Amino acid sequence: xxxxxxxxxxxxxxxxxxxxxxxxxxxxxxxxxxxxxxxxxxxxxxxxxxxxxxxxxxxxxxxxxxxxxxxxxxxxxxxxxxxxxxxxxxxxxxxxxxxxxxxxxxxxxxxxxxxxxxxxxxxxxxxxxxxxxxxxxxxxxxxxxxxxxxxxxxxxxxxxxxxxxxxxxxxxxxxxxxxxxxxxxxxxxxxxxxxxxxxxxxxxxxxxxxxxxxxxxxxxxxxxxxxxxxxxxxxxxxxxxxxxxxxxxxxxxxxxxxxxxxxxxxxxxxxxxxxxxxxxxxxxxxxxxxxxxxxxxxxxxxxxxxxxxxxxxxxxxxxxxxxxxxxxxxxxxxxxxxxxxxxxxxxxxxxxxxxxxxxxxxxxxxxxx
Ligand SMILES: Cc1ncc(COP(=O)(O)O)c(C=O)c1O
Numbered sequence: 001x002x003x004x005x006x007x008x009x010x011x012x013x014x015x016x017x018x019x020x021x022x023x024x025x026x027x028x029x030x031x032x033x034x035x036x037x038x039x040x041x042x043x044x045x046x047x048x049x050x051x052x053x054x055x056x057x058x059x060x061x062x063x064x065x066x067x068x069x070x071x072x073x074x075x076x077x078x079x080x081x082x083x084x085x086x087x088x089x090x091x092x093x094x095x096x097x098x099x100x101x102x103x104x105x106x107x108x109x110x111x112x113x114x115x116x117x118x119x120x121x122x123x124x125x126x127x128x129x130x131x132x133x134x135x136x137x138x139x140x141x142x143x144x145x146x147x148x149x150x151x152x153x154x155x156x157x158x159x160x161x162x163x164x165x166x167x168x169x170x171x172x173x174x175x176x177x178x179x180x181x182x183x184x185x186x187x188x189x190x191x192x193x194x195x196x197x198x199x200x201x202x203x204x205x206x207x208x209x210x211x212x213x214x215x216x217x218x219x220x221x222x223x224x225x226x227x228x229x230x231x232x233x234x235x236x237x238x239x240x241x242x243x244x245x246x247x248x249x250x251x252x253x254x255x256x257x258x259x260x261x262x263x264x265x266x267x268x269x270x271x272x273x274x275x276x277x278x279x280x281x282x283x284x285x286x287x288x289x290x291x292x293x294x295x296x297x298x299x300x301x302x303x304x305x306x307x308x309x310x311x312x313x314x315x316x317x318x319x320x321x322x323x324x325x326x327x328x329x330x331x332x333x334x335x336x337x338x339x340x341x342x343x344x345x346x347x348x349x350x351x352x353x354x355x356x357x358x359x360x361x362x363x364x365x366x367x368x369x
Contacts, residue, residue, distance in 0.1 A: 001301045001302075003341060004303035004340075006343050008343075008345060009182075012233040013229070013233040016232060020228075021226070027224050027225065028050075030225070031226075031228040032224075034228065039231075042164075042235060043165075043171065045171065045191060045192055047189075047190065048188050049197060049204065050223040050231075051223055052185060052186060053174065054082065054175070054176065055082040055085070055187070056219070057173060058149065060189060060200050060203045061189050061200065062089075062121070063090055063199075064199040064200040064203060067092050068091050071091075071093070072119045073093070073094055073095065073123050074114050074121070075122070075151075076105065076106040076127070077096040077311040077313045078104055078312075078329075078330035080153070081315065083125050094123075094312075095119070096323070096327055097110035097111045099329050101332075101333070104128065104130070108136035108137055111140060112140055115140075115144050121148065122140065123148075123151055124137055124151065126152045126158055127154060128154060128276055129154050129245075129275050130158065130271060131158045131160035132160075133268075134160045134161075134168050135161060138168055148169040148170065150168060150172065152171045152172060153173055153176075153179070154174070155173075155274060156181050156242075157239060158273060159272035160270070161271075167192075170196070171191070172189055172190075173188040174186075174187050175187060175234075179276065180238060181238040181241065183227040184230055186231055202218060204221045205220070205221075205222055206218040241344045242274045245276075248275070248342035248344075249265065251348070252354065255352075256280065259359055260362060261285035263280060263336075265278060277307055278342040279337050279339045281337055283336060290335065290336055290337070290338050293338060296361060297340075297354075302353065302357060304339060307337065309334055311334050313325060340354055
């Protein structure tokens with residue numbers, strides 16, 4: 001089976017973890033600080049605050065920007081549930097704006113239509129590793145005085161017009177094992193604002209700036225030194241991992257581009273897409289439906305996955321919360337997308353098998369009109 005994702009753990013990660021275990025400092029300690037400094041420099045942000053998941057990064061970032069009850073935050077309905085749920089956790093209301101059909105990222109024009117006096121922030125998602133339209137979104141945010149909390153959980157090392165994802169206002173990253181780099185579980189907040197960084201650090205650790213003196217409500221969302229050791233070793237390799245993903249993606253696109261009914265991923269000008277997922281659309285011109293193709297690929301030993309089969313506004317939780325607006329571009333994407341393996345452990349032979357299988361299926365209609 002060619003897996004859809006595979007973390008690449010090597011000797012450096014093992015050595016880093018062993019060093020921490022032997023040191024006796026296994027919770028948040030010097031390794032977390034080292035990882036934060038290295039990640040801050042990698043992104044080119046003023047601060048990096050390590051936490052225990054990408055979800056925690058989003059949750060804390062929103063709280064540290066003062067988002068809460070009565071506020072609205074505009075986000076994409078076509079993303080992982082954590083992007084929207086992190087807004088719910090704060091007591092604020094997620095407001096969905098539909099996506100661009102090519103990049104699957106939130107459409108700035110749709111965002112602007114949703115702004116009212118309760119709007120406090122925009123939460124764009126760099127879906128699949130393709131950065132959101134940050135220039136247009138930052139312009140809107142500046143015009144209406146909004147925060148931009150960029151969900152870059154899938155976009156370590158992605159770039160937009162020469163700047164790294166996560167360096168614009170606030171960035172949130174995930175180090176879950178399927179991501180482009182991992183720390184086991186973990187997350188990072190990047191930002192340029194000193195006060196926001198301090199607040200985030202306080203919220204991460206029970207609202208205490210000084211141990212056992214609690215100024216505000218907080219959580220235990222700290223990263224361990226064990227996780228940071230893995231993250232630090234991975235950070236040194238993430239550019240290489242990303243290059244391999246990009247090469248694999250380009251190889252697949254060259255082989256699938258002319259298959260009738262398949263739409264290969266687009267990359268916008270001046271954008272560095274890091275292909276956390278290589279996601280194609282299966283349109284009605286293809287002989288099989290997306291779900292039938294998924295089954296055939298699985299049968300052929302090719303890992304595949306649908307990110308995401310139900311847009312957030314149609315999830316049961318959100319229906320119960322009264323969401324009933326249509327977001328047709330997201331809904332269509334949910335019916336058509338399927339992701340194929342391009343992670344760094346995938347070989348050329350694997351990619352040839354993926355492409356040959358899809359091309360063979362794509363050719364069936366001509367044999368059986
Ligand atoms: C777009 C997006 N947002 C948020 C998250 C949440 O990250 P985590 O799983 O580390 O909590 C993920 C990853 O799972 C994600 O893909």
